[in-house]
């Protein structure tokens with residue numbers, strides 16, 4: 001049975017004659033040829049034209065990378081989840097973005113990644129001033145120095161005497177956690193190890209619920 005399909009654009013609703021290639025919206029749920037959502041050449045041209053990138057700001061939190069994109073026509077796409085693909089030098093988001101604009105986004109991503117790398121802490125030295133009070137000397141990969149940063153640990157939070165950028169605070173918290181862990185290890189290794197008490201394995205039903213460590217199961221310096 002021969003059937004005919006009028007070529008109607010799913011975006012602008014106009015009938016069209018394709019030049020060179022037939023554009024359509026990728027959709028895995030489409031079962032039938034007539035349900036394919038075609039896009040006319042004019043709409044493709046408009047789409048490519050719209051995606052002139054004026055700026056892209058990346059941020060990373062808990063290993064989730066997001067980007068806010070501003071187009072030259074003023075359109076803003078906020079906090080979109082995105083994935084940079086090194087091999088193709090593109091950035092994939094939930095939006096349909098023309099290849100050229102994806103490459104442009106990748107350029108912005110590279111600049112972001114370079115900055116992030118330079119802000120990572122390279123060296124961090126601690127000095128204990130008094131009980132619960134410390135000094136830190138920090139150097140970043142980019143060569144920034146933060147010297148004699150005095151801080152205290154209060155209610156499980158690390159409090160600095162002067163303001164520092166967020167990336168320094170974040171790095172300082174991580175470095176201080178390792179410092180404390182190391183101190184703990186040194187202090188137990190210099191003392192004679194107490195004989196571990198013999199303990200019968202508890203049946204699973206008697207295990208304390210919740211897990212974690214410490215009595216109240218709070219992660220020290222975990223939250224800001």
Ligand SMILES: [Zn+2]
Nearest residue numbers: 009012040043
């Ligand atoms: Zn169209």
